[in-house]
Structure formats: structure tokens, C-alpha cells
Amino acid sequence: MEPRARAGKNVGKMNFSHAELAQLLYAHGDIKNPMPETVRVLDEILTDFMQSIAFEANRAANYSGRQKIKYEDFEFAFRKNPSFLGKVQEVFEKQKEIKKAREILRDGEDEIMKDAAEEEKRKEKAAPKTNKVEEELGEADDDAEAEADALGKRR
Template structure:
């Protein structure tokens, strides 16, 4: 089915919020508060663009014998426009970098937790305790001179 045949359900409705589109216009050099007609037209243009690209990606997936759309289908949809294709590829490369960084961080976090658990077990076996960490602080530990300095009082 052509995307224009489906577009009838979106006629007259805003698919993006006014603030989102106003910020987009402002980022590209428009005034801070654009006219409502400008926002409405931009909403229609963006909706039509996104529907046509999604339709092309769905068509590419269908030709490949799949029901689900993959990244390669969007690449195929953008093949005629190198600027869009480059931007899509850049976004997916950044996404892969972020995923790798999260995996590295998660691995390091797991290792730190394992090491801390091992040290705790060693301390329990030997019966030693870290006095400074387990000491409960009370009123007797307060330094009167430091407290006076913090409050701005004379000694």
C-alpha cells in the first residue's frame, strides 16, 4: 500500500509537539516563537518524509523475505541521498560505540564487585576488621575549633 493511502488518518493532526518543532526551527535559524502555520507545515513535511522512508524500508524488507525492518533496509532506502545515508551510518556507529563502552563499564563494575566480595570474605576468615570504617561517630569526636571555624565564630 502506498504511504499516501495511509496518510489520510494523520490529516489535520499534529504528530510532533509544537515545542519540539519550534526548537528544531530555532536550532536552524528561525525565531524563538515561530508562526503556528510554519510549525503545522513542518509537521506535515516531516510526517510525510518519515512515512515514505519507513515505507521504502518495509518494501526492502519484504523483498528480502522478512517481516521485520532492519538497519540495512533503511540504508537501502537512503541509497539515493548520500547526506542522509552518511548521517544514518554515523548514528549507528555511535550507537555501537556506546554499546561497547557500556559493556566495558559493566565488565569493570562486575570485577570491582567480585574483588570487594573476596576481600570481605578474607576479612571474615581472618577475623580482622577495619576499625575506621566500623567506628561509630558520636559527640565526643567533634573538633570544637573546626566547628567554630565552620560557623564563623571566634575561638
């Protein structure tokens, strides 16, 4: 189905939640509880904008002979509006920074775990081995020890 033909499917339906759009309006200077008509109009505007950008990105991908849309296709779609293009580029740069930070953190955790395992092995080798088996104590043992102490103190 042609992407523009799909746009007619959502006419009259809200694609974003009322609460999200109300918060967006409030963040940009509107009242806390905007009129339902205002929210509906904003929903239509946002939906139309997103569909048009996705359509342009899809055309760029098809022109390149791909079925999947890539980041570069959105860059091409935003080429006429430098402020939108800058915001999209900023979001993807932040995403790359977050990904690098997660890899560094994961690598650091792996090194810490390896160091801890090596330290544990060194301690096991250094400690003298004894055939003494430690018995796990339960509550019954605690009671028996307490009774034995009590009897020993009385004598």
C-alpha cells in the first residue's frame, strides 16, 4: 500500500495519548489542562509531520534500492530544514556516546570479575590445606552449645 494512502486510515483517531500531548503543550507555555480540540489538532499535526518525513525517508531508501530505511534516509528527508537535521544528528550522537559508555562499563565489570577470580585462586593456593571439614551449624547446635555452657558454668 502506498504510504500516503495509509494516512487516511487514521483520520479521526488519536495516535498519541491525551496526557502526552497535554504535557507537551504545557511545556511550551499552554495551560495545564488544554482544550480537547487543541490536543486533537496537535495530534493531527504531529501525525501528518511524522508520516510525511517517513514517506520522504522511504522514497530515499527506495531510490537507493533498499527496502529498509536507514539513518541517512532521514538525514536526506531533513536536508531542507537545518534545525531539524541538527536535532536528529544530535540525538544519534548522544545515542553513540551512551553505547560507548555502556561498553566501557561492561568491559570494566569484566576486568573486575577476572581480577576477583584470580585473587580468589591465589588465596586458595596460598592457604594451607587441611583435612578439617567444617560442619554447618543449625539452630539445634546453638541450643546444645548453650545448654553445655550452662551446665559447665554450674559445675
